[in-house]
Amino acid sequence: MRMQQITRRPFxxxxxxxxxxxxxxxxxxxxxxxxxxxxxxxxxFGLQGLFVSVVSLLSIIAALGYPTAIVLPKSDAxxxxxxxxxxxxxxxxxxxxxxxxxxxGVDLLKLLNAEAISSFLFLIPFAMxxxxxxxxxxxxxxxxxxYQLTSRFSVFTTLLLNSAKTAMGVxxxxxxxxxxxxxxxxxxxxxxxxxxxxxxxxxRGEEQEATAPPATFLQLATRHKDFPLLRTxxxxxxxxxxxxxxxxxxxxFGASASGQYTIALSVLALPANLIGAxxxxxxxxxxxxxxxxxxxxxxxxxRATIGMAVIGALPYLLVMVAxxxxxxxxxxxxxxTAGVYAQWLSIWLFLQYINKPxxxxxxxxxxxxxxxxxxxxxTVTKIFALWMGFSIYGNAVVSVALFSLFGIVxxxxxxxxxxxRSGKLPAENAIG
Numbered sequence: 240m241r242m243q244q245i246t247r248r249p250f251x252x253x254x255x256x257x258x259x260x261x262x263x264x265x266x267x268x269x270x271x272x273x274x275x276x277x278x279x280x281x282x283x284f285g286l287q288g289l290f291v292s293v294v295s296l297l298s299i300i301a302a303l304g305y306p307t308a309i310v311l312p313k314s315d316a317x318x319x320x321x322x323x324x325x326x327x328x329x330x331x332x333x334x335x336x337x338x339x340x341x342x343x344g345v346d347l348l349k350l351l352n353a354e355a356i357s358s359f360l361f362l363i364p365f366a367m368x369x370x371x372x373x374x375x376x377x378x379x380x381x382x383x384x385x386y387q388l389t390s391r392f393s394v395f396t397t398l399l400l401n402s403a404k405t406a407m408g409v410x411x412x413x414x415x416x417x418x419x420x421x422x423x424x425x426x427x428x429x430x431x432x433x434x435x436x437x438x439x440x441x442x443r444g445e446e447q448e449a450t451a452p453p454a455t456f457l458q459l460a461t462r463h464k465d466f467p468l469l470r471t472x473x474x475x476x477x478x479x480x481x482x483x484x485x486x487x488x489x490x491x492f493g494a495s496a497s498g499q500y501t502i503a504l505s506v507l508a509l510p511a512n513l514i515g516a517x518x519x520x521x522x523x524x525x526x527x528x529x530x531x532x533x534x535x536x537x538x539x540x541x542r543a544t545i546g547m548a549v550i551g552a553l554p555y556l557l558v559m560v561a562x563x564x565x566x567x568x569x570x571x572x573x574x575x576t577a578g579v580y581a582q583w584l585s586i587w588l589f590l591q592y593i594n595k596p597x598x599x600x601x602x603x604x605x606x607x608x609x610x611x612x613x614x615x616x617x618t619v620t621k622i623f624a625l626w627m628g629f630s631i632y633g634n635a636v637v638s639v640a641l642f643s644l645f646g647i648v649x650x651x652x653x654x655x656x657x658x659x660r661s662g663k664l665p666a667e668n669a670i671g
Contacts, residue, residue: 267394267397267398267401268401269509271401271402272506272570273569273571274408275401275405275408276502276571277571278405278408278412279408279412279413279414279416280412281494281495281498281499281502281574282414282493282498283412283413283414283417283498284414284417284498284501284502285414285485285489285493285496285497285499285501286356286414286494286497286498287414287417287418287501288485288489288497288500288501289356289485289486289494290359290362290363291421292482292485293348293356294367295481296478296479296482297336297367298366298367298370298371299474300332300471300475301329301332301333301367301368301371302371303325303328303471304466304470304471304474305321305328305459305460305463305466305467306321306325306377307374307378307466307470307602308321308463308602309321309375309378309382310378310523310524310527311527311602313531315382316454317459318382320454320455320459321463322375322378323456324456324460325371325374326372327456329367329368329371329372329375330368330371332367332371333365333367333368336364336367337361337364340360340363340364344357345360348360355489355494356414356418359414359415362418362419366422366425369422369425369426369429370425373425373428373429376432376433379436380432380436381524382524385439388432388435388436388439392428392431392432392435395428395431396424396427396428396431396432399424399428400420400421400424400428403423403424404417404420407420465602465607466607469607469608469610469611470602470607472611473607473610476611476614476615476618477614477618479618480617480621480622483618483625484500484625484638484642485497485500485501487625488500488638491629496576496635499576499577499580500577500639502574502577503562503566503580503581503584504580506577506581507558507581507585507588508588509554522543522595522596522599522600523599523602526539526540526600526603530603536600536604536661539600540597540600540657540658540661543595543596544593544594544654544658547592547593547596548593551589555585555586555588555592556585558581558585559582559585559586562579562580562581562582562585563576563582566581580636583639583643586643586647587643587644587646587647590650590654591650594653594654597657597658598653598657600661601657604660604661606657609656609660613653617646617649617653620649621642621645621646624641624642624644624645625638625641625642627641628640
């Protein structure tokens with residue numbers, strides 16, 4: 240009876256809806272993984288990881304953080320205006336990026352220690368545009384609580400993408416194939432989800448666009464200026480910090496070492512993608528609504544964080560104990576080093592997984608300025624950790640271990656800081 244009451248709660252039900260679809264998608268991905276890793280090898284995955292790292296860094300500034308603001312307005316008209324503003328900025332940014340790559344592309348890649356992907360240079364602006372469109376659509380669906388739609392298409396996209404990687408890997412296994420299939424898969428998934436939403440609206444007889452006149456682009460941009468001024472720099476620093484090991488491992492130890500890290504990170508991200516992202520998708524509008532209504536934000540954050548810790552502890556503990564054996568058995572002996580990386584990364588990524596409620600609450604709590612300061616100091620300490628590993632010890636595993644240990648301290652502080660501030664929120668800081 241108690242379990243039935245819990246599962247009937249809207250928050251739990253919505254998390255389960257998103258997580259169930261994500262779980263199937265992750266299961267599909269894991270089913271293909273042993274074949275794909277054996278077809279391509281560490282070097283191809285290392286180059287793919289470099290490409291993804293560069294794209295993720297540039298995508299942070301592509302729409303200046305405005306897609307994340309789509310959930311916040313009370314008016315659908317203003318939310319739709321933010322969506323259009325995000326897309327317009329995204330296309331302009333991609334255009335400027337293309338021009339910059341024509342004249343300075345090789346030099347920019349050298350600056351990022353990513354010269355190895357110079358052959359894939361002009362896929363970068365295309366991937367940025369897809370990222371913007373996907374982010375806008377994702378935030379709109381979160382706002383409209385269309386969780387079933389999101390789950391359904393994530394499964395289909397994952398199946399299509401991994402099937403293409405496997406088929407092409409049999410014929411011509413290369414980094415180019417991995418990169419092109421990832422970009423094409425993201426595009427197809429975004430297009431299919433968009434048309435799925437249009438059909439969903441038509442079947443329900445609902446209006447996608449609000450009839451009330453929205454604010455102008457300038458008004459919306461000004462009203463949510465904390466996203467480009469505070470959240471975008473924070474996201475950029477965070478992305479740089481997250482991708483730094485991939486860039487530096489490739490620079491110091493070659494694409495193969497970078498590929499080992501990429502696989503370790505992608506496997507350990509599974510619980511975060513399965514449960515963490517699902518909770519974040521549901522918790523973001525929930526905490527926004529709670530603050531609008533004057534509810535106890537601290538209690539919501541603490542309960543969600545503890546619940547995630549209880550649910551997600553087992554897989555991370557398993558990897559921490561038996562990482563090398565698991566990776567060698569599942570992906571092949573050449574991926575054993577990835578298992579060693581995974582052992583060190585497991586606690587750090589566990590904390591990254593359980594901090595999702597705290598991070599979701601930051602925009603609604605108006606703590607983005609503090610988050611930017613935190614991100615700066617956190618990244619500086621991680622750079623110092625990697626520098627010690629590379630320069631003093633000259634060892635890739637030691638570098639990853641130090642990076643993880645410094646990251647653990649930073650995430651513990653972040654969670655405690657948000658929980659503390661959520662109980663001390665002045666009225667003028669709450670969202671309006």
